[in-house]
Amino acid sequence: MDKPLSQYLDLNKPQNLAAYQNTGGYAGFANALKMQPQEVQQQVSDSKLKGRGGAGFMTGMKWSFVPMGDDAPKNKYLVCNADEMEPGTFKDRWLMEGAPHLLIEGMMIAAYAIGADVAYIFLRGEYRLCATRLQQAIDEAEAAGLLGDNINGSDYSLKLHLHTSAGRYICGEETALINALEGKRATPRAKPPFPQVVGLFGRPTIVNNCETLCNLPCILKNGAQWYTQLADSADTGSKIYGISGRVKNAGLWELPMGTTAREILDLSGGMQDGLKLRGWLPGGASTDFLLPEHLDTPMEYDAIAKAGSRMGTGVMIALDDKHCPVGMILNLLQFFAQESCGWCTPCRDGLPWAVEILTRIEHGLGTQDDIDALQKLCGFMWIGKTFCALAPGAVEPLRSGMQYFADDFQQHIDHKGCRHRH
């Protein structure tokens, strides 16, 4: 099968510009430059590419809200969301370390399609190696005239900046990212206005996930039709899937959209010896737990939603039978409480409250009332009640965990402690 993303990948020594071009790199951008921006948008719409950041919104649709034409504001921005901080997810890092030119080409295509003249990579601060390699690639592309004024003799110009984040999970939320990029506090903005109209520095802005952008070169090189045929699934194209937890070989694989979770688990060699799978999070910490019985679900947006969770980033976390689900949920919630931006009440004060209760339960100090209180907090922080999606995402493993692992919660209360601890 074609591996349009990972074919360029070399984690030890990523391709330089010449090598990338020799293996077909920048051909997609060359094609794009021959088209009108709207035609590029159309091709991406036709490819039915969905955003790989977690929400799965149609990329072409997202772009279509950007004002185009002569009346549109003069400055527009493209931002790559590479602030990959979802616990258990490391796909963007893999792509950026292994194939920096692939992201740059993808960004050039997207920027051209929306008429942006400045683009930013908003990179997670801890991704030092990515930063080095991306900057090298940007310098190479600039030196070769691929970035800068009048690219390849066209009248299209693009300046690409690498921005390393100061490190907040909330910067994965696109409007908080924009605020951070402007030098403001990383809190989300109210929508409307959407960033496509009023975004970075008040200008139309598209924020796309790193993996989404990496999909663009092959679409522009081989066409939308080719792309839609990559996968036999409701969703199109190629996807970086992965799994972590106590499996034999945690890792990432590029697979067709809609590969089942079981295939991904099998690719990792299955659970480590002596351990059994108890549950799994399909795509990062902010998705609902699924059970072993759900393993045959194809990893596509609708199917996973039907099973009761979200596809998220598509990088799974496995929970085994020798580790405490309450402890795991506590660990996740501690992360989310720490990462709340502090803007809206349910998230800012609700998450630490949930952590406080979970901590007591985990240490054998919980009461029956605490279970009810936790349930109520799940409702308190659910969709529609908070300012952005952080707290509802944080609630997903909690509410599903309380449903699937209710016995474990009860045992902690009845036996005043965790059976996995000694």
Place this chain on the structure above:
Amino acid sequence: MAKIFIDNQQYTVKDGQNLLQASLSLKLDLPYFCWHPAMGSVGACRQCAMTQYQDENDTRGRMIVACMTPVSEGMRVSMQQPAEKEFRGQVIAALMTHHPHDCPVCAEGGECHLQDMTVMAGHHERQYKGKKTTFRNQDLGPLVKHEMNRCITCYRCERFYKDYAGGTDLAAQASKNNVYFGRQRDGTLESEFAGNLVEVCPTGVFTDKPFGDHYARKWDLQSAPSVCQHCSVGCNTSLSERYGSVRRVTNRFNEHLNAYFLCDRGRFGFSFVDSESRRLDVRLNGQLSSWSDTALSVKLKDKAKWIGIGSSQASLEDNFALQQLVGAENFNPGLDAQQETLLATHMAILNQWSAASLAEMEQADAIVILGEDINNSAPRIALALRQALLNKAREQAEKLRVPGWQDSAVRAILPHHPVPLAYIGYGDSNLAKQATISLVCDDKRAAEQGFLLANLLNERAPKPKVSKVDPHTLQLVEILKTAKRPLIVTGWSANNPALLAAAANIRKALKAVHSATASASDHDHAMLCIVPPEANTLSLGLLMEQDYLSADLLSEKLSAEKSNLMVLDHTAPAFSKRLDEWRKSAANVVRLSQLGAPDKDEVNLPLSSFSECSGSELNYQALIQSHLPATKPSGQCLPAWHWLVHIGKIRQQPLGDISDLGQLRELLSRSYPQLAAHFVDHHKTQLALQTPRVSGRTAMLANQTVHEPKPYGEADAPYKQSMEGALSGQDKTQPLAYSWSPGWNSNQSNHKFRDEYRGDGIDAQAGVFCVAGTQNNQWFKWQNNWSKSNKAQWQILPLQKVFGSDSLSLQALAIDQLKVPAQIVVSPGQAEKLGYVAGQIVYCDDNPTPLQLVVSPQVPANCVLVYVPADQLFDLQQCEALTLATAKQHEEYLAQAQQLREKQLTQKQAQRDKLLAQDQTIPIHFIEGVV
């Protein structure tokens, strides 16, 4: 208007509002925190949750936050469903996880929005079992106290301080449930609007520090509707009293003037009434005397001619009584010759053009500030102008179908849609920094460019002597021609009548532009604002319309014929200097003063302060407003008009027939018939100055007696007040002495007393304007004698400071602590040439005032800017040489500053001790009704 359904009840609400605004306007109780009527919505606290239904068949609905939801025709919502009620309770429970529950020791207790909302939302039992987050508090200076542990993270303080008021030294820091609102490090808050944090904060994070030092609960305070005395805006304030001393000033809502905010000079300046330099006794030649002293009445009955000197620091009634006593031809307004010209010009303009209210100015879409340092001369107007700068962004937001109250969106759009602001003049200020067009020049050149601008807009406008048009002025022509609501701002700061005339000419030119281009239905919406120096300057202008004795003639008269002087309240050193000159040739000097040490050869009659008597002022619009007293007069003090009536009595003059303030006002209304309407309303006033809590069950003076005295009422007042009274705010024609409504103990109760919070349109400004603004518009011709000619090395241009240029507030210890020491500002080029660096001490020629050197590019060529506090004399207008202080002089300067700081602290402690001691030994006979 839109028809909406709340809990199946049909209501009609204004379009464009959000659901929270609409609900509160309907007097429904919906709890909220982060929303503020003047600051719009951000959706942070989630407290105002409601349920929205798609249609009448939808039974599930979805939760929304009301402040972020625009009302729409046919909308169906609920605020009584159990789900959202539970959610609102949960929000409070979550907010309160870290709140210290220290209400008994919190200065906000009893008027805390958080307390009110907690009760309203039904949260009553603490469920959170974890530890509370604790913070370190900061010392934020003498005005505002910081207690971060009480914070519920509503972001209002940051949004007010940074976004609304343009402050840069207070912000949200850190994240998660550890967000900290404060400065980077301890230090006095730099914004002159910092005091509003006290009212903006929904709980006790920011509290009024001077009030905290001499504290009483809101329910124990008796409040009087008052008017600020510290600049010409006439902000409405509420003056609160307990045990006979004034405790604090809070904002009193006036839609057209101050709305929700005051500046700190106005909020904290009142305590000059407790100053140790208050005059409390009748004195004759420096010795204690009394009204029955025959030596005193001999002097007062002296047969020689009496000349009266009025004061912009005294009320209209006081000045009028003096004018009546001495005759208009012997009434001098107490101004210098240049100020007399300024006032005459100002009145001539106000006779032709009405001045815009603050609410109107907030709607401007192009602003020209002509030679006026508005940030320092009238801070509240500057704050209104700052809000106008958002108008284009709001318009753009509406185009994108984003409501204008969606604050963060408007601010995101702002950088690309600025409102043009031209700053033509000198000096650094917040607005100078925001200017899109900036021309640094002296007052004369500013006025010339103003005249030229008027001429370019309309060729019939008179030209000045010069004809060189600055490119900035050319730019302005196009901007003003296309603007729908252009605003011209100027004032007295630069002491030049040419600026006033220029502004009036631009105003007239704009009228012609509009009638030429706009359709018949489109009115001329151009606006004008001229700022006089003091709270009551325009009262003098009104009285001068009859006749007056100019400063120049006064000197002549005094030397020609031995006369007596009757001098109303003045504290400015420049006036004292003039008076000392006159004193030499005067027979007797009688002074009626609030403050200052009495001279040894004069009669001194002590005056009640504004907090101790009724009185009226004319603000910058010539709008008459009256204040009521909160306390009894101190010592032997009386209002000036009352002393003057007594003098009239012993001299058997007609004024002596007056028996109370009402009669004086009737006499005043006969001379100025336009005032009658104002005072008629005043006569009908019947106020409840006390909260309903004081209802005969509580003992105000329980430390001495459980007898309940009748609350203090002004003697012979032309209005009625009782414990019951008309319930505060129920009658909209009457001033709201304090804001309170059942369940709404904080100032947020304001919305219970008006139709709605800040809608799109504003009602016409009610009240009586003493100058009609209806005379035919005239062009003003350029007059050379308006501007000073400069032949010296440097012309000295006057600068002002919020804390320093108002002499009354300098007697308030908290403001005195913030007083900016005298400064000289030179341009970077000049500084380099002289080899000076900022912070050095400099002297002008042989003037003894040490001036701290400031370097700024906002200094015109051949000029230096000098600011000297209002309590110091500095009468240089030009200077030949600057000299640097010697090391010894510098040392002395620093030592003096240090001494001053120490003295201020001692004084503050002494004043506090005095007031606290006074509370313990309340002289009961001071309170009416106690036998």
